Amino acid sequence: MGAGTTTVVVQPESTTITAGETTTVDIVVESADDGVGSIDLELTVADASVADITDVSVAGDPSTVRTTADNDSTRIAATGMDTADTGSVTVATVTLAGESGGTSPLDLTVAAVGNESGSAYNVSGTTSGELTVEGEAKPTPTETDDDSSSGGGSSNDGGGFSGGGDDDDDSGSVSTPTATPTATPTPTPDTETPTPTPMESPTATETSEGTATQSPSVTGTPTDSTTDTTSTESSSLSLVPLAVVGGLVILIAGVVYYQRE
The missing domain is CATH 1.20.5 (Single alpha-helices involved in coiled-coils or other helix-helix interfaces)
Structure with missing residues (x-):
């Protein structure tokens, strides 16, 4: 004898989040009359660029459970579940992470649902959900790298240690090598070259020429005498x-x- 007729739905039916945030949706078996003892179903994010499936949990402490996920789709199969006996029963919870702006259907496919006595429900219908993601995802890796670099730079300033990113570059380039080459070569050529050479050379030349000019005049006078x-x-x-x-x-x-x- 069958377990009766039921429907399986995604709740909430519509969800809105911001890129980079996460949310959860429940898969619910409605109108149960002897609880839910087993399930075999699949939830798919139709537009994989909008969101990823990041986690799946099964209710009712199942004795066996198998879930497979590839970011945009997950299949859930479980047996030996112990749930509420009547009414709407949440059988699984799926966590979604917003990736980029857009809206995507959350398609629900049900292969089988059974009660706790082992009889199968007649699933008369399913209701899929919808997820809307607003904005663009934050560049998390970039921010993490910047923070690490800044931290390394601070450590470098304090103790001279070359850490990551800024640290290594700042401590290696700024503290040690830059100061040494600049101080040594710059003053030496500028001070020694101009001062001695040009000032002494013209003085010696003029003195020599003046002396040579007077010599012939003196020589002429004694020759006549x-x-x-x-x-x-x-x-x-x-x-x-x-x-x-x-x-x-x-x-x-x-x-x-x-x-x-």
């Missing part, structure tokens, strides 16, 4: 031999004359 002196001395010397010769002639003439007498 030497010439005059030489001429005077030559004239004086030429007179001396003549006087000597004349004296000798007179002396010889006197001697000859004396001998004759």
